[in-house]
Amino acid sequence: MTEQNQKKSLGARYSEFMDKPIARDVLPIIGFLIILVLFAILTHGKIIQPFNVRLLLSQTYVLMIAATGVFLIMTMGCLDFSQGSMLGIASIVICYLSAYNIFLAILGGIVTGGAIGAINGFFHVKRKIPSFIVTICTMYLFRGLCAYLTTNSPVYAVGNVYQYNTETVKLCLTIGLLLIIFLVYHFTKLGYSLKAIGAGETASRFAGIKVQKVKWLIYIVAGMITGFAAFINVIKVGSVTSTGGNMLETEILIALVLGGMPISGGAMVRYINIIAGVLTYKVLSAGLNMMGLATEMQQLIEGVVFLIVVALFSDRKSLKVIK
Amino acid sequence: MGEEILKTVKINKSFGITHAVKDVTVSFYKGEIHGLIGENGSGKSTLMSMLTGIYSIGSGEFILEGKKLNVKNQVEANRNGVSIIVQEMGTLSGLTVAENIFLGNEDQFVKFGIKNAAAMNRKAQALLDQYGFHHIHASTMIDNYDFEDRKLIEIVKATYFNPKILVVDETTTTLSQAGRDELYKHMKRLKKLGSTVIFISHDLEEVIRMTDRITILRDGELIDTVQSSDVTEDDLKRLMVGRELSGRYYRTDYGEPVSKEVVLSAKNVSVPGQLRNISFDLHKGEILGIGGLSECGMHEVGKAVFGASYDRTGEVALADGTHIDSIPTAIKHNIAYVSKDRDNESLVINDSIRDNICLTSMDRLSKHHIILNKKLDQFANRYAKIVSVKMVGVGQFVSDLSGGNKQKVALARWIGKDSDILVLDSPTRGIDVKVKADIYALMSDMKKQGKSTIVISEEILELLGMCDRILVMKEGAFSGEFKRDPALTEEDFIAKMV
CATH class of the missing domain: 3.40.50.300 (P-loop containing nucleotide triphosphate hydrolases)
Structure with missing residues (x-):
């Protein structure tokens, strides 16, 4: 054997490493820590000051919650681009209902989100249209509705919703939701079914998983979760304009991918992708902001980082078509 | 003893933690049909895939006629006189029969950047007729043919240019008897021309009948190369498995009544x-x-x-x-x-x-x-x-x-x-x-x-x-x-x- 042959190419070593399950467990956390340390240095420690940490957290809740639902969808190898307009519509409903009763408002938000999710699910599952097409359509549809409902003026919630706008409430609600989804994801048949569907839909069907039912259910659940996120959004902002929830879907997608989520879903997906991803994304954008970079520059850098991470984490073996 | 044409030198290949091929060194002679057998996962297909550029070589060398051979893909392999008929579907859907046959070698029909499809179809049809596959039409989409016909087309594609080395990877299991006979015919034709055929099959009777020598792999390692005329099926089974197998593995009971329930x-x-x-x-x-x-x-x-x-x-x-x-x-x-x-x-x-x-x-x-x-x-x-x-x-x-x-x-x-x-x-x-x-x-x-x-x-x-x-x-x-x-x-x- 010649010496040259014994040395493995860097690429081969890398793909070998990525094939190990442990890589997918630790890399998202390492990535987050690197970004955190990097920006702690670049902003001379500003980003880890208590005030900024609190500010950062308060901007994180909505994204974190909504990302959880999309995470479930993406585990099955599907996509959802309608989250932003879904959040807008659900926020409007919550604002209307907040005049009557706060619990009715929360419920209204969840039902609205769930209903939009059901529409997505119907067209994807029953009419067999690829999910990204369906959700891009519903994204435009509900963005339009959102704009229509806010034509004359923003929709306001009644004044007393602000009383719920405390860090404790928001933190508890977020952690509570994350915990529930974590338990479902790791300790129930449904959780295993999601991963199996992402890894191979036909084979999952032959293993007795009710693929269509599960998919539809998850679209509804993801909608409900975003409806719930809309409540957090409303108590924080207090009103909805025509751009309410704008770009949320892109932020979710970027966050999840930054967290190491393979776009194709499946067995390589890890729960940690949500938390590490959302935090990494928020630290990245806040850090760039604090460094005083122009918005265009920020976007450019975010784009480059996004590309690099996707290239690193995509699961090439199973990447065929996004459903 | 024949003249050596191809030699593998300490070939290795790993997939993640699986070491699929370990230090395999074999010589193939000119004008022989050389059987390659082993259990599933013994590394036969992996070895041949490296030879024909389907996989990259882990380490080691292939020496073809004294020169080092390291091809990147099947087209390059073909240009070096090495071709393969694969186990699964080896033709591409959405292309015509002719396009499949000349895949990667369209240059000969291109003039001033324009492909002369008619000339390509004519040549492909001539080849098909020469092989006796009159029912296959060169200009038809390949999707219109069933698995068997598509395999026949693959035979044409892999053999028309009289390759020095032809690899037949478990093709016969998917073919009917008529298809097999067709394949045997061209294996023998190439042998007569002085080419070498490497024949992978699980049908040991067929391997003994068709080949001159047989190489046995087990768990990625070379076990032995034997003269086909010296061995029986049971010998081969023993070499493949590494222990004695009882000759019969089917049920031996007859006449026991089955429950009426x-x-x-x-x-x-x-x-x-x-x-x-x-x-x-x-x-x-x-x-x-x-x-x-x-x-x-x-x-x-x-x-x-x-x-x-x-x-x-x-x-x-x-x-x-x-x-x-x-x-x-x-x-x-x-x-x-x-x-x-x-x-x-x-x-x-x-x-x-x-x-x-x-x-x-x-x-x-x-x-x-x-x-x-x-x-x-x-x-x-x-x-x-x-x-x-x-x-x-x-x-x-x-x-x-x-x-x-x-x-x-x-x-x-x-x-x-x-x-x-x-x-x-x-x-x-x-x-x-x-x-x-x-x-x-x-x-x-x-x-x-x-x-x-x-x-x-x-x-x-x-x-x-x-x-x-x-x-x-x-x-x-x-x-x-x-x-x-x-x-x-x-x-x-x-x-x-x-």
């Missing part, structure tokens, strides 16, 4: 374009075989019984009257189905062995709807061990396993589920003798436990050897029925098939 019955089952009004009963402890030509609809019977067919009419019912209309119902009532399409239907290949084995038993493994990881590990380990899956751990992905091991995982799943009725479609397709023997033993075991099995197979000998009763299918309906009998021959069978 019916466990499952199909009545007037039809599937548009596949099945026409078929009815049959499956008895307790019976191994029921269903055989016929590949396109006769027999594979759909398995799906129909499992509730997986679209647009099925008629009924499939258990003894207690339960109708089986969907996969979840079938699984709930302990019906198991192992598909012919192992990678897409039987197994979630981009998932771990553990998840694959546990997937159908989740209800049993959960307590108050809660599933613990540890329990899944135990369960998967237990059943992977029962069927002796060769693996690093249950966390390993199924996609890393060889064909035989994949099949074992698929079976482990259903044994773990404690299924009462097993529907096995082509259970030993592309599987070596040892795993075959294991699967047959398992089927006998199931029979002893009073479980019923439906075996759908294109291998007549397997059906004759294992089944209590065999139904023969032709054009979507049953055309004959045989009881287990040592006097039954393949000829009786074929008469009903065609």
